Amino acid sequence: MSEIELTTGDFTEESEPFSLFGKWLEDAGKSEPNDPNAVALATVDASGLPNVRMVLLKGFDERGFVFYTNFESQKGQEILSAGKAAMCFHWKSLRRQVRVRGPVEVVSDEEADIYYASRPRGSRIGAWASKQSRPLEGRFALEKAVAEYTARYAIGEIPRPSYWSGFRIKPVSIEFWHDRAFRLHDRMEFRRPAGPEGEGGWEKVRMYP
Template structure:
């Protein structure tokens, strides 16, 4: 049975810490679902960079497909799947932009090669050749031989503030445990209910 708490972030924190010990690759990896202008869903993997009572934070190019979709329709879904633990956590809610200060601090913590890549990649747009990408990387590297690499203006973060968090744990004979936390907004308290598998 999933241990029920009054605060789903407490339960998430416990599960996340266990995943960090057991998951062989990227326990912070999560599927991000967005909606395009015609209503078509789009999903891809991103990495969780922070979470607290204000929400779950990830970073991207705002001019990428996911960036433009989130700026146009500020709601999303997230899914963590920790195969080693046979668990998953699903979240839904509104999305807002991180502050420039938060984005600057995270960008400064990235490896220099990743910082260069954020400038060089026109994420989600057509790439004429691998050589074209390598040429852009070389040009950006030449511009930033010494000193700090500044954060590109089109690169920043999003924060999903969940109104739904569902915990799922594998059970024998497909009799899984599912525990749902739901609230109308961030200002409201969580309600909890178990779900049929």
């Protein structure tokens, strides 16, 4: 056997990307020490300058990848303006990475309500108390806002703020990357030539490392 061994990886038999992503996410849940659903989210501002930050994936299916946020935040405003975003999952324990790119849609009110209701009570209070991405004069101001909303919603359900909901990235490309020796990695990109609503299925392309 040669010193450099090229392997085909574990995605050659997959005809669509979502089942493979589900398997990789499940594997990450067994090996990552914290938040296997953490993902870097990239957006672009009005000047064309990119922004990236970590968020938590809260759901995925054949329609796309869902996360939730304050729509008045920087990322919320950038996504609403540009209508597109990208994600990068990196699971160091597995030496795997997945990249997702595509246009973005707002989830339905029903989806947002169901997820919001599933959050811990403190997190629901936080959605009201935090003016996300805006200047904060001091920690006390945030703690005061939390106390005020805790008193306001001391009894009963806490409604979902109108500015708090979810986004779904509808991928036109999903790339799977698996680390290999000598940086001769496996890369497989699933492309949807007809766009996120296309009915032509996925095109699978192996990429140079």
